[in-house]
Amino acid sequence: MNLPGKKRRRRRRLAPHAPGVAAGTLVVPADARPTRLRVIAYGPERLEERELSDPQELRAMRGQWPVLWVDVDGLGDVAALEALGAIFGLHRLALEDVLNLHQRPKAERYPEHLFLVARMPALGEAAGGSGALETEQLSLFIGKDFLLSCQERPGGDCFDPVRTRLRAGKGRSRAAGPDYLAYALLDGVVDAFYPVLETCGDHLDTLEDELFARADPGIARRVHQVRRDLLSVRRAVWPLREELSTLVRDPDPLVADETRVYLRDCYDHVVQMIDLLETYRDLGAGLTEIHLSLLSHRMNEIMKVLTMIATIFIPLTFVVGVYGMNFDPDAGPLNMPELRWPWGYPAVMLFMAAVAGGMLVYFKRRGWIWSGERIEPPPPPK
Amino acid sequence: MNLPGKKRRRRRRLAPHAPGVAAGTLVVPADARPTRLRVIAYGPERLEERELSDPQELRAMRGQWPVLWVDVDGLGDVAALEALGAIFGLHRLALEDVLNLHQRPKAERYPEHLFLVARMPALGEAAGGSGALETEQLSLFIGKDFLLSCQERPGGDCFDPVRTRLRAGKGRSRAAGPDYLAYALLDGVVDAFYPVLETCGDHLDTLEDELFARADPGIARRVHQVRRDLLSVRRAVWPLREELSTLVRDPDPLVADETRVYLRDCYDHVVQMIDLLETYRDLGAGLTEIHLSLLSHRMNEIMKVLTMIATIFIPLTFVVGVYGMNFDPDAGPLNMPELRWPWGYPAVMLFMAAVAGGMLVYFKRRGWIWSGERIEPPPPPK
């Protein structure tokens, strides 16, 4: 059972520091991909979008645009990160956290910027082939005139709707500041978990149907996998709730009051998702329990068949065995005189039919066969 | 296993926004029904009730009546909602939430109005045929002189008692403002869950009786369905508690103090319902456990029968098999001389009767048969 995607995921170091490395030194994560830098600079009037080869190009752009959105895709290039840190005045500990995958979603205030961590479903290239849900770390730095987003894995993300809206310039999106953009990205992250949950719900539904249709050890495994995925979603979504609640509750000069209203809406979505998540977790636990009781029930059915067959035929086989004994009727008058009785064979057959009939009556009484007695369910409420 | 009602329910989009759609744009839910607008305008003296074809008719009515109750039944007509939003000054995010089914019950204050979301048991046309409990979203906008109620599914609702009381003009109902009307609707929602809980309780009672009467895998499924329905009620009722608690606790100019006393009463009912709900959930979990132990017990009974039959007859069958062997007694004096002994047959029969009797004594000792020894239960308390 070789599950390469899974093994690779495991082997990624969990500890926030490489062993023996001083806190404060930036270290490339084990299987980091090459970094790609994209910038979208925009204001109410105009928008420019391009790929950067050198982070230093940003120095010239700063101040020219109301909002600079720098999207760092892939964490392989520590030098670029260091440069960005210098350009935007990012705090060292926050930069370290960007590189420490497995961060828990959180919101931290630093003098120069807000620092947010979230986890989103991994949709890009590195999503592996193991089938298990993987999440990818998203780090956001929100400043007065910039938003820096760092994605763990290059390739697909869930921000295309945001980009499309920016390009179209519709709604609040272009007029508002980096705080609204951060809201839009977080909202995109939350929305990206909904199809994951829907799939989990569909799987649970299908598994429930299959469960009652047939016994299959694969079902236990699949229920386990859904529950495992739900645990992953949970680890990503629960702390997001706290994070959003902090943003909504505590005033911060970098977050406008209007944006706070939108963040409250996003917070409501997260709470609703957690509700659903816990319901699915309960359903999943229920399926495991039902699986066990159905297996027991099937065993009972199997054992009933065996027991009925054995209980009817084993005594009969004994009886025919008795008359298969080779005692010599010539040796004495008590030695199997039945064998020579003209009615012996029909009498034995009738006796055995009576035994079998008695057994069937006994099984009927125990309700093993033809058990039609049912207690009527109560009538539905009017 | 084709469960169309269930599948249809699932396919409804869980995410609050359609993918790729900007927040702030109203989108018709997937399977929305045509909208029907009904208005009940009333004051202490008079009451007018009619169906609207155009929301603009409301502009003329506003200001003429102390209270306008606009009931939007079915969410298919976004234009009508937009018009209502413009007439009553409803907040955009709240309007979006009306269309985002699967909202969690909540209470939100906006500058111009209160916005409440609740879930009520679906009684109308769309209740499906799957048998599972479905809930329907109810959104309430409470303003100074209006109450707007939006129901997800047209057809039956649980507000007829409220309408009857309004028409009759009895009690506080006509004299009080939209806040009291909102209380009356929420109270109707809470009351509508009681028969659902009663049915769950009756099902659990019946299932408990059936459980001890016979083994049926259908019981596991039905217990699971009741527990699933209880989970649905829970998701609707738990947040309602918070919602009512907010309304009772935090003063708001739109909610009169007298209404607050009634809301506290409604809150008490919700708490009482939650108590009952948790008790039923405990009972349901207990039934699943008992089912498992009863299945085990039945298996034991079945196995005892099989084992007794097999243990008595297998050795006997061996014995008769021995005397069915064809060794030639003529070949030597040790070759089955019993076969020619005049008492051979009776002796073997007696020997086998002794073996069978010994087995029965053994079973009696182990308590498998005739086990009448009982420990008396303690006497009841005086």
Add this chain to the structure above:
Amino acid sequence: MNLPGKKRRRRRRLAPHAPGVAAGTLVVPADARPTRLRVIAYGPERLEERELSDPQELRAMRGQWPVLWVDVDGLGDVAALEALGAIFGLHRLALEDVLNLHQRPKAERYPEHLFLVARMPALGEAAGGSGALETEQLSLFIGKDFLLSCQERPGGDCFDPVRTRLRAGKGRSRAAGPDYLAYALLDGVVDAFYPVLETCGDHLDTLEDELFARADPGIARRVHQVRRDLLSVRRAVWPLREELSTLVRDPDPLVADETRVYLRDCYDHVVQMIDLLETYRDLGAGLTEIHLSLLSHRMNEIMKVLTMIATIFIPLTFVVGVYGMNFDPDAGPLNMPELRWPWGYPAVMLFMAAVAGGMLVYFKRRGWIWSGERIEPPPPPK
């Protein structure tokens, strides 16, 4: 399985209002019993006790006595309740709650009086025959000079010790006000649950002993019933804790400071009872688990017996079957020459004894028989 007492209990309406009835209208509960009014009027010096036929007689008594205790037994007479409400100035919502059975214990302050709801074990006539624990609703109105107690079911209650003490005039009872009387009644309610808990504890003890003595599906049912009763006690006692805590903590002009000390004592008893209750619930859950593992163990024992018998005799039966075949030794030298070998029969018997002995050795090795090896338990602490 016709359990009339249980069914009757279920059918009582759970919803606080009859459907279609305005809040504010008093409705007789479904199976209410005729009302009986008893009054005990007392002061430090004297005491008068009589049965009332008309509530209006109380108007004359009010003001004449320091304390009027009006005991309403049975809720069938709404007119009497309305009259009492008018005489003592009781709040409408509180009166409604008296008639809405299934209330959760609570304490509410109204301008004119305190309103308490509690649940006590049903000891009177309606206690049914189903054996399950039923609780009865007790509502108390505490005013400056009166205490009104409303009992759901006429007949036995747990207040006779209080009446006896009042008549005897001993201790604080006659000198103190209605608040001390309310404490005495609540204390009586709490004391009435102790024998219920003791019975549950005794049942659990007996069931534990029975469990290890024999396998009986009735044990699962009885454990379930005890756990069900514990759930009922829990629903009655948990909110009582909150209620008493409110009374002890929040100052109220109707509750004297000395009474508060006694209420704190009563609160301690409730907390102690909840402790015991939770311990019993844990024990009950443990018994269900143990039942399951004992059933499994017994199954193992049964299967071992079957397997040993079958494993020893099925091969032997095969061997004797071989020598029961009718191949003709005359047809060729390879056709069962053993049958004519003089030592054939003894040789086969010895071979079979060897096979059986080998099997026994194998079973011994697996520890199925004569498994006397025990690991010693650690010595007790010194």
Add this chain to the structure above:
Amino acid sequence: MNLPGKKRRRRRRLAPHAPGVAAGTLVVPADARPTRLRVIAYGPERLEERELSDPQELRAMRGQWPVLWVDVDGLGDVAALEALGAIFGLHRLALEDVLNLHQRPKAERYPEHLFLVARMPALGEAAGGSGALETEQLSLFIGKDFLLSCQERPGGDCFDPVRTRLRAGKGRSRAAGPDYLAYALLDGVVDAFYPVLETCGDHLDTLEDELFARADPGIARRVHQVRRDLLSVRRAVWPLREELSTLVRDPDPLVADETRVYLRDCYDHVVQMIDLLETYRDLGAGLTEIHLSLLSHRMNEIMKVLTMIATIFIPLTFVVGVYGMNFDPDAGPLNMPELRWPWGYPAVMLFMAAVAGGMLVYFKRRGWIWSGERIEPPPPPK
């Protein structure tokens, strides 16, 4: 199953008042032992220790000594308690609580004294023979110049180290006041639970080893008993935590600040003990689960043996049965010509060997026998 010790324990009344007895009257508990009064009077310089026959002797001693420690061992003598109450000005409700066994540990402030209740493992004469852990109630009254300790059961207690230290006059013990003495006693109580927990831990360890060594229903019972003992310790220790926390947190003139530091240390020990307790409870629950899965596993092993034997030999027995039929080969050419074929017997034997071999291959494939395939565990972390 006659467990006198256990029954006796049960029969002790749980309710705080005897039925029909006014609160405020002291009642001797059901199986109270004769009271023994011991006093240790001490100051920094000297110490006197003696047994009292009459509590009134204390009147003379009061004021002569900085600290009077009166130890009441056994609660049979209510008159002595009343006298002590009069001498030291003890509150009536507190005195009642001393006699109401089954009190929950608590700390209460009365005008004249602090009143503490704790539970300690019963080490003395009444510890019964049931083997189950029993706890004994300890009540402490702390005044300015006295400490009154009341023990439920005479005989062994856990205060000998305290007495020894007092007599030796070492450390703070003689110089400090009754508050420090109370700390020393509570610390002794906490220390007395450690060996109990250690025994529980050792039992769980042993049971885990036994569990994997052999299947024994006694193990289920013993795990249950350990879990039951842990529940008892829990009921004694959890409220002790609250009690100590109250003493540490809330300033009180009767507790010196230096003593508070020691109480904080004692509080830490209780928290640490609760930690351990919960860990053991988790381990106990885990053992019950494992027991179940081991029983299932053993059942599988047993069933495999049975199935293999039956599956190999039942078809073979059928085959030999076929050739044991007595159809007359002379009646026609199709009537069992094999019987007279010279190679008939060897052919049948070879056919049966092939069938048995095929079965073994099938079992090998299913992994029932010779299943050596193992997935290697991951290497240990470096």
Add this chain to the structure above:
Amino acid sequence: MNLPGKKRRRRRRLAPHAPGVAAGTLVVPADARPTRLRVIAYGPERLEERELSDPQELRAMRGQWPVLWVDVDGLGDVAALEALGAIFGLHRLALEDVLNLHQRPKAERYPEHLFLVARMPALGEAAGGSGALETEQLSLFIGKDFLLSCQERPGGDCFDPVRTRLRAGKGRSRAAGPDYLAYALLDGVVDAFYPVLETCGDHLDTLEDELFARADPGIARRVHQVRRDLLSVRRAVWPLREELSTLVRDPDPLVADETRVYLRDCYDHVVQMIDLLETYRDLGAGLTEIHLSLLSHRMNEIMKVLTMIATIFIPLTFVVGVYGMNFDPDAGPLNMPELRWPWGYPAVMLFMAAVAGGMLVYFKRRGWIWSGERIEPPPPPK
């Protein structure tokens, strides 16, 4: 089953005081190792590192160096501890806690110093051979110019990276005070738990794969051991969270504000680890459940095989038994005339083939064999 390492661990006294020993007296723990004293004295400019034979040498060093880090490895030498206490002014109760192994991690403020307790994975010599995770107690005293660290077990610790950084003099490490050093040590402790958790996660992964591959009672045991290790980690890490939260939240003159930022980072790591821990605990519990259902499933498979074989062959064996009876066809026309019918043998064989075929059709219908019907899983989300 002799597990010496485990037994030795158990036997270590849990109680904080040796019985009969006054609080305040330092007692060597039962199996303490000889003490080794190492000091690293450093400032921004220089660093001196040496082993001490006499604690008094520290008196001379104090005041000469900005920071003195005294590392006490092994707790066998109480005199050295006493001396250190005198030199640095350590509080008596804190010193006692150093020697009381099994302390819960905590942070306590004393007038002269901060006192921290933590637990770290035991990596050194005493790690035992039992395979179970053991933790070792680390006590830290933080003063203005010193840090005293006491390790329970000599040998390996997790502080080598800290020492290396100090020697290299890089980053903040040499310039900052003892508070930063304490942070570095705590961070090392936290980091040391990551590989432990990773191993647990890997074990759970492997066990999940093995679980589905084969049934082995060893799996239950290994899942139990992983869960046991997770419990150990939990006991060490949960209180660490509180401890760090206290340090971060409450200002203290001994902890600089810059260090507080680093401690917050360390706190985040602990929270993240707890998240992971709880996820693993959930997975472990899930594996135990799945194990049980897989065992049931395998039992079903085994029983199906047995039942099919028995159900097909037992009736057939009965039939061949019938024709193996020795009734004499000469005795009468009804006595087994089939035996002499020319088509008797083929007719019986065909009849038996028909019976066997019918059985197979029946098994097919029940889905025991060739059950290929599968419900398709829902398509993955797009």
